[in-house]
Amino acid sequence: MAAYWRSVVAAALWAAVLYPQQALQPLDEAGYRKVLTANRGQVVLVNFWATWCQPCRVEMPQLVKLEAALKGRGFKLITISADEPEQEAAARKFLSQTGVPGPWYIKRPANDEAFIEAVDPHWSGALPAGFLYDRAGRKRQMFVGETRIATIEAAIRKLL
């Protein structure tokens, strides 16, 4: 029996090494504002994505590279998943495997419409979507749909 439990613990530890998954923190409008406030002083790109969104999956590793290159200059990438509850495990796995720095967030407002409107009235909720904020927390640019990483990078560098 002890051997069984040792193997279970070992498997769990191994899984933790392979997929050091954090929980996705649920966000509503108030939570979104708090996250932005907490990151004032940095140039912030909020990236809305989902596991079912192929362009989002293609874009994410490029955004991770960009953050690694620019975090020393004050750039912060914040990811918010738009996945449904049944897709949450897949979202955690993807974030973990892609090496996305945490904390990880997932959109869970009481009213989806109000949340999207609060993020940006011009945004329909289409993915991928990125919102770029300057160091003062002012929204400076919105990227909806497939966007060249060079375009995003240029916009970030302009604010750094």
Add this chain to the structure above:
Amino acid sequence: MRRTIQLGICLLAAASLWAQDRIVGTRPGDFTLHDLQGAEVRSASLSGNVTAILFIATKCPVSNAYNERMSALYRDYAPKGVRFIFVNSNHTEPPAEVAGHAKTNGFPFPVYKDPGNVVADLFRAQATPEAFVLDAGGTVRYHGHIDDSQNPARITKQGLRLALDALLNGRNPDPAETKAFGCSIKRVK
């Protein structure tokens, strides 16, 4: 006094920007589309009918989650006189793929290809699926989602059905604008 005038100008500018952003209440320009068999539809031919224009996709999982619901909408409302224009504007989804997708899913309606996303631009559509409803005079009276959840078990609001019911009963939809969540339309670069 000067500050009051400045504030007034700012408010007018903001109101004007807001008005430009909202498509509801406007009449988008004329367009012509062809379905996958080559049949043509012109926007001018739609007047006199309530018309639902839906932007859809073959590869978008959110759009695909609505395939059966879109067929049901068509079956429920076409007999009531609603014209349906299902549009694929994604440059990444060629006509043969769109035709195959329509066949596989047994769509009872034609799908129109929008080369160069001209019609998507005209309506400023961002997502798939995304719905617009025009009244008999061609004015947009509803813009937004089909309903509020890709998972049918979690639907709380029927945006498109309520809009069609309202217009068929001579009223303007309320709400007239909802959020059309989903995949972004893959536009030509």
